[in-house]
Amino acid sequence: MHDSTKKLMISFVLTVVIVISAASVFLSGNEINPLLITYANIATINYTDALNDAKKLGIKLKDFTINPTIETMGNAKAAWLNARESYSQTEAFRLSNGPIDAEEGWHTSYGAPEGRLNAWPLDENMIDYTTNAKGRKTSGNIIDTPDIFNPGGENPLVIDVSIITSDVLVALNENGGNANVTTGYHVIEFLLWGQDQDYTNFIKDSVTHGALLAGQRPLADYTINVNADRRKQYLNAAASLIISDLESITSAWADGDSTNYKAALLGQNSDVTKNINVKVALKQIFSGLGIFIKSELANERIAMAVLTPSEEDEHSCFSDNTHRDITQNFQGFKNLLFGTYNGFDYGVALIDAMKDKTKLMGLIASVNTKINQMNTLAQVSRHFDYQIHPNDSQARQIKILKNELRAIGDQMIYVAKSNGIDLTVGNIMDVEEIKL
């Protein structure tokens, strides 16, 4: 038989098999696709949790700034760590052209606030003092500038920072370039914990000393320090912004609103022009999950840190909470893959149609083991920034973790195919990364 004939036959059989196995996903009539129902309901509850946890953070920051003590500072830090747990799981909704970060479509009307909520890494020198590579305290930042502030970078706009409000922070955020981050969780993290790393050499760890120590910002920064009130203003303004952004996203996923994004995803928006085609929606979801797990989590967040190695490139470098970021990011991915959230089953899952799950489940089990080990060590022995030291035995484990996460990203092609969606390698990688 001629080669091309063989190829055609294979492709024909392949198509038939895919169509049969995926037939149940695309229901006839007005029934809503069950995969999308599961996905959307998890989004509703996950973003609601993230919003509630952000509000608790806002309250604890208020308490702290009204009465700054060791105890209230500790409570604020605990609230931040708690808020990261639910928010980090929501990150699995990113990169799927949804309201959190859509770059096109009507749902950009929610403000696509991901960049304001979770921008990272920061140029923390722009926000408050740090100890630089020469061991000197830096100045000329937002906190210690009483009037007009120039953020620097490319074509920056000068901003009046005499009173630090949410509007001022929005005007400064990424003003002059992507590194000029002034909003979001990591800004609050820096203002609560302060610098953890030694900018000369993180292995020397001469700013904070110890494998189980994070940043040690003194309470005096909020009591007797000349700029104490400005830091308080900053904390409260940043928290207000997180809450209002999450309120916007939660409204996008709220039940009972026939005009929001959730209604459109489920094909029930009262404005039918806003409804999203099922196949398009699923393709965006599979593609987004693939990019998130492979390019964002595996590459940007883990590979950059462990392969350099660089404390600057660990996600929560001030609080040393990176092990939890990785854990909860992966949990968010698993929520959507298995259709579960907080141990509850939310219905038909993306993985259900996949016939042979052996390889994917093996990878997930292996990643779970490595993540558990990373968490245990971060609690009892050494934080993530010590685990990535070149001579630490964990560094190799974290590199393998990164490789396995990338392989899970590749598996999304097959999960998608089981559900009748064709993806290419290009669909599950960041465009910039393809060039690497």
Place this chain on the structure above:
Amino acid sequence: MRYLVVIIFFISIVVNAVGEKFFNQVIIVNIILAIKSVDLLIDNINQANSTRIRMQFGNLVSSWKKVETTYFLGDLNEDYLDTPRYIDIFHGNNEEIKPQLDLIINSNDELFNAMYKYSHKTINALEYVLFTKDLSHQRVKNMALIIAKSIKSYLSEILDGYKMYQSKFLENEQYASAILLNTLIAGTYKLKEWRVGDVAGLSKKFKNKPNNYRAEYATSGNSVNAIKAILETQAQIINSPDYQDLGDISRQFKARKEIDQAISALNDSIANANNMSEFDFINDKGKRLYQSTNRLMKAYYISLMDKLGFVSKVLDADGD
């Protein structure tokens, strides 16, 4: 689906692919030559022979690029995926290592601790130290030796890895051909876009902003040398008379026209590179090299990959 995988497998076993001769004469020989190059460089640094250091660094660049051009060890075992990053960071990260190296030179910290980043021990760092610093200073000389020995250690690791996983490469001929072609495609993109286009002001990123100093080895003047090594290695893969190579396989797959186009674009690229000096990226010579490497990439990516169905079949067979 399993039936399909079996069908694909039956098709695959009647096809011959690149094999043992190629592996031994290209992959193994090139890595051994690279190790020899770095060994000689270490000797020259120890003897502080600046003339020989300059020449031998050029040899190391050339031999390393040959290894890099066919680097598929990470496909055979993912533990080796990142090894090239410990040798070479060109276009690989956003770090500015020159000020970091200056800081290390001027500090009193133990070099073992001060040079904690992998990037501090790469060929890029070695070029900066060897060509801009005074090797008569003991600390600088020690840094150069640490870097060169680190490169040698990773090259040795690569050699051991290839020997260990040689059978995996040889046992599945279609898989071998697929990863080889993918390596060629990825490498040709980087050659065209980063090593030529970015310098010549012809890439999207640096459109109309040519700058010779953006070249890969602008400090030592080895950028064209590196490009020649990459292209010569590609000839070893697709156009060698000594063993069955990817060109022969392509013809067996009735991709004669496609492989001939690739060889033609490769020969043009080699001729263009041979006609260039280090300062020619920004003139017509650079433009010609960009155009021929662009044709080469298209020949691999659009024509050959499409014609050689086994590449996508291998990917399909890996799934559900």
